[in-house]
Amino acid sequence: MSNRRDFLKTSLLATSALALPRLSRAAASVSGTVAGGVGARVVSTWDFGVPANQAAWAVLGKGGKPLDAVETGVLIPEADLHNHSVGRAGYPDRDGKVTLDASIMDGDGRCGAVAALEHIGHPIKVARKVMEDTPHVLLVGDGALEFALQEGFTRENLLTPESEHAWREWLKQARYTPVANSENIDYHRSLQPLGMPGGKNNHDTIGMLAVDANGRLAGACTTSGMAWKMHGRVGDSPIIGAGLYVDNDVGGATSTGVGEEVIRNAGSFLVVELMRQGRSPQEACEEAVRRIVKKRPDGAKELQVGFLALRRDGECGAYAIQKGFTFAVCDIHKQDRLLASPSVYQTTYT
Numbered sequence: 470m471s472n473r474r475d476f477l478k479t480s481l482l483a484t485s486a487l488a489l490p491r492l493s494r495a496a497a498s499v500s501g502t503v504a505g506g507v508g509a510r511v512v513s514t515w516d517f518g519v520p521a522n523q524a525a526w527a528v529l530g531k532g533g534k535p536l537d538a539v540e541t542g543v544l545i546p547e548a549d550l551h552n553h554s555v556g557r558a559g560y561p562d563r564d565g566k567v568t569l570d571a572s573i574m575d576g577d578g579r580c581g582a583v584a585a586l587e588h589i590g591h592p593i594k595v596a597r598k599v600m601e602d603t604p605h606v607l608l609v610g611d612g613a614l615e616f617a618l619q620e621g622f623t624r625e626n627l628l629t630p631e632s633e634h635a636w637r638e639w640l641k642q643a644r645y646t647p648v649a650n651s652e653n654i655d656y657h658r659s660l661q662p663l664g665m666p667g668g669k670n671n672h673d674t675i676g677m678l679a680v681d682a683n684g685r686l687a688g689a690c691t692t693s694g695m696a697w698k699m700h701g702r703v704g705d706s707p708i709i710g711a712g713l714y715v716d717n718d719v720g721g722a723t724s725t726g727v728g729e730e731v732i733r734n735a736g737s738f739l740v741v742e743l744m745r746q747g748r749s750p751q752e753a754c755e756e757a758v759r760r761i762v763k764k765r766p767d768g769a770k771e772l773q774v775g776f777l778a779l780r781r782d783g784e785c786g787a788y789a790i791q792k793g794f795t796f797a798v799c800d801i802h803k804q805d806r807l808l809a810s811p812s813v814y815q816t817t818y819t
Contacts, residue, residue: 501811502751503798505783510800511538512785513677514725514777517552518797519805521545525679526799535679535687536575536597543571543593543689546675550629554673557590558629559693561636563643564700567627569693570707571596576686576717580606582707583613588624593691595622596707606709610701639697674706676713676723678779686781688715690723704728710738719745720781722753725794726774730761740778750778751786758788762813775810790814 503512511525512518525542529535547556554560561567571592572582581600584607586592595617599608608616618624628636674692690713692706705712705728712728714737715721722740724731731737736757743753754776762769775789777796787796787810794810 501754501788502749502784502786503808505780505785507783507800507802508682509680510779510783510785510798511542511677511679512777512779512799513542513797514675514723514775514794515673516795516797516807517546517549517555517675518677518795519799519807521675521677522797522799523804525677526804529679529681530801532681535681535685536573538679539677539687539689540573540593540597542677542679543675543691544591547591547593547691550631553632553635553693553696555675555692556592557625557627558632559627560632560696561628562694562698562700562702565628565633565636566700567632567693568700569627569691570703571689571691572707572709572713573597573600573689574687574709574713574715574721575600576715576721578716580709582607582709583617584609584703584707585701586610586613586617588614588627589617589622590625590627591622593689595620596689596691607707609703636697643697674704674712674723674725676706676725676777678715678721678723678777678785680720680779680781680783684717684781686715686717686721686779688713688721688723694728705731705736708732710735712737714738714741716741716745717781720750720779722750722776722778724774724776726790727772730765730772730774733764734760736761736774736776740776744778744780749786750780750784751788754778754786754788758790758813762790770814775812777810788812 511522521542524545525538529538550558568585569592570584573596574580581596583595676690678688680686690706711732722737724736740753740757773791775794777787779785789810789812792812798806
């Protein structure tokens, strides 16, 4: 394993366009692709995607719209007080303020998003309101909050006692050092009885994609962003084309990890466009990751970015920079499947 990792690192530093793709595709063929042709399907990022998918499937499996399914699904992690990277229990920024980002997109091109939203526990609901009730795509900060309150959402304090304690502990050193895959022990313990992989190493965004039996798609992406970030920082999750992109003619994609790197490469849009050109979901995710790594050969081992893609025929694929990224798949055959994504580096750097 050590020799293989060293070879990969050497190849990356040399920006070889030939050696790395052959290695990554070999790994992908083992665990990255889930075949389509099963009708409706929901996929999402990380372990908390399992219960989120089940909620989405309760809508999609009964013939509901993919858009309704993804909104319903991501409400689960947004409401979970044990989840410190999504929704109302998210860790705050360095000033102790919890700010949330979310986007939602239908396969027909309609989309809406909010960023740096305070005091509203379900940003995905506000994002959908932006899509349906305004001529805009993205509202931010105080404007997003004002809109939410006008739409009847209730203002609340999102800084939970547990999150506040963690923030005050962080203030003792106040160092901002993002970790590739941060631990989520509560989910690890809850999923152990199901015999699922990963579990321990997950954090960050939930991105969800859904397709119905007719090939219609939708996606949602929601997060509290990086813990201890600068106030006002916005990552990729609410940026259409970065953290989320969906097109009924092709498929959809979503991302997780260091949002700045995804934004710089218009990551999710790139994945969908590569699928449009004929690449499989797996190949498209690999290429998007490779582009990020190629631009950061000296620092890529300290970053985590993962992509998840769903084609309109139901085939899905995933790929990441670091080992540890997991994704959940739900369809008529199995509703609690959690898979480990292949990655460039086979040892997680922290």
